[in-house]
Amino acid sequence: MTERTIFPSIALTLALFPLLLYPLTILTAPISIGMVFMGWSRPGSLLRGPQRWKLVLAGIVSTIEIAAWLFLLAKVWLR
Amino acid sequence: MSSKSGYTKLVRQSVGAAVYRSIWKKDDHLLLVSSNGYVERYQRFQYADIRTFLVLPSERNAYWAWSWTALTLISAIFAGSAIWRGDTPFVSAPFALLFLIGLLWNYVLGPSCQLYLVTRIQTLRLPVHRRRRAERFLEQIGPEIAAAQTVPEDPNESSTADLPPSIS
Numbered sequence: 282m283t284e285r286t287i288f289p290s291i292a293l294t295l296a297l298f299p300l301l302l303y304p305l306t307i308l309t310a311p312i313s314i315g316m317v318f319m320g321w322s323r324p325g326s327l328l329r330g331p332q333r334w335k336l337v338l339a340g341i342v343s344t345i346e347i348a349a350w351l352f353l354l355a356k357v358w359l360r
Numbered sequence: 361m362s363s364k365s366g367y368t369k370l371v372r373q374s375v376g377a378a379v380y381r382s383i384w385k386k387d388d389h390l391l392l393v394s395s396n397g398y399v400e401r402y403q404r405f406q407y408a409d410i411r412t413f414l415v416l417p418s419e420r421n422a423y424w425a426w427s428w429t430a431l432t433l434i435s436a437i438f439a440g441s442a443i444w445r446g447d448t449p450f451v452s453a454p455f456a457l458l459f460l461i462g463l464l465w466n467y468v469l470g471p472s473c474q475l476y477l478v479t480r481i482q483t484l485r486l487p488v489h490r491r492r493r494a495e496r497f498l499e500q501i502g503p504e505i506a507a508a509q510t511v512p513e514d515p516n517e518s519s520t521a522d523l524p525p526s527i528s
Contacts, residue, residue: 284401291398326400328384328393330364 285327288320289335296342310346313339367391370500373487381487385501388508390477392486403484407501407508411478415494420472428463432456 295313299305317340325331362368367384374380375394384391390410392403435456439449475488475497488494 284399287395287398287400294398327391327402328365328367328400 285324287326287332288316288323289325289332289339292316292320292339292343293335296339296346300346306346307350310343310350313343314347317343370497371486371488371493373489375487383486383488383497385504387504390501392484405477405479407505409479410505410509411480413498414474414476414478414483415491415498416474416476417491418472418474418489420489421466421469422472424466424472425463428459428466432459432463435459 292313295309295316299309317336320331320336321333323331367386370383370385370390372380372382379394379396382393382395384393388407390405390407392405394401435452438452439456442449442452469490469492471491472489473491473494475486475494477484477486486497488497
């Protein structure tokens with residue numbers, strides 16, 4: 282028996298689901314970015330292939346989340 | 361349905377809330393996949409290694425029938441009592457209908473079974489729970505297994521070649 286970790290699904294879940302409870306994104310967005318980098322060079326699912334579109338989408342959403350937090354923190358700090 | 365890597369899906373069955381098992385076929389092997397969406401576990405079975413499949417009857421169909429029947433009756437009793445009181449059964453009647461659909465669906469799916477794959481070193485239960493689906497599954501992979509296990513006859517080989525030498 283062999284197993285594979287499906288990083289694209291993990292990255293996308295970490296990017297999208299915490300939006301329901303948005304303060305969590307301050308933690309999950311960087312982790313999602315990390316998963317994107319970890320999963321980029323891995324083979325992914327044996328059946329569905331590397332699914333890079335999920336990694337790209339997760340990367341874009343997580344980057345927007347991080348940018349939004351930086352913007353918010355900068356705004357509070359400069360007030 | 362075929363995947364990007366050339367596998368054809370034969371069966372997909374949920375196991376619990378967030379885990380599913382599926383069986384895929386390729387030219388020379390079956391692939392049993394267990395997945396929770398984030399980790400996939402694979403077991404590969406070469407057609408040539410498969411000894412047999414066992415299809416055994418199971419009580420699953422009866423358990424589901426009893427469960428759906430009990431739930432339908434309970435909901436129908438609540439609905440009936442609401443109507444008796446002159447109320448409209450807003451909650452119990454839809455539930456009774458839902459459970460009745462479940463009961464009919466269980467009947468439509470037909471008799472239940474357990475399907476086992478037997479190789480030389482293991483016997484493994486496959487995620488197939490209905491006899492009709494099991495028969496369809498066996499029809500789908502039957503030709504591949506037969507082709508993989510057919511031994512071409514060698515006309516030059518003597519039928520006594522494997523016999524031990526005789527000592528006189």
